[in-house]
Amino acid sequence: MNRFQVVPASYLIFQCGDRVLLQLRQGTGYMDGYWATAAAGHVEAGESAVQAAVREAREELGIAVAPDDIVPLTSMHRTQEDTGTAVDERVDFFFLCSGWSGEPRIMEPGKAARLEWFSLDDLPGAVVPHERFVFERLRSGLPPIVTFGFADL
Numbered sequence: 324m325n326r327f328q329v330v331p332a333s334y335l336i337f338q339c340g341d342r343v344l345l346q347l348r349q350g351t352g353y354m355d356g357y358w359a360t361a362a363a364g365h366v367e368a369g370e371s372a373v374q375a376a377v378r379e380a381r382e383e384l385g386i387a388v389a390p391d392d393i394v395p396l397t398s399m400h401r402t403q404e405d406t407g408t409a410v411d412e413r414v415d416f417f418f419l420c421s422g423w424s425g426e427p428r429i430m431e432p433g434k435a436a437r438l439e440w441f442s443l444d445d446l447p448g449a450v451v452p453h454e455r456f457v458f459e460r461l462r463s464g465l466p467p468i469v470t471f472g473f474a475d476l
Contacts (some may be wrong), residue, residue: 357449
């Protein structure tokens with residue numbers, strides 16, 4: 324059996340009513356020109372997925388989020404290619420954020436061109452595909468674990 328490593332990442336979805344906060348990616352080398360979750364990033368060594376979400380909100384949006392304001396939404400096991408390398412194998416932790424302190428703003432202008440609220444009924448055309456998968460199911464609900472990018476069995 325061939326085992327592989329996965330890269331963990333946390334996604335913090337800010338939702339007000341039927342709207343979600345998205346950032347337009349630029350200068351990252353991955354999905355530049357696509358809209359994405361406003362605060363997301365890799366879980367660093369020694370931190371939990373929740374700690375990573377709190378850190379990303381501070382680093383990317385300049386806001387304070389308390390761990391108690393983070394609600395688990397779903398976990399996604401996804402693959403980008405069939406190489407078996409860690410860079411292509413992912414486990415993403417998606418959280419909803421129910422409260423924060425401060426006004427979200429772009430803190431990393433080299434990585435984000437714009438920050439905007441979008442209705443779930445009117446998402447932009449270019450949204451990172453695995454994130455669109457989650458946004459499109461926010462209203463109907465998501466199971467605790469989903470997969471993305473794997474061949475259907």
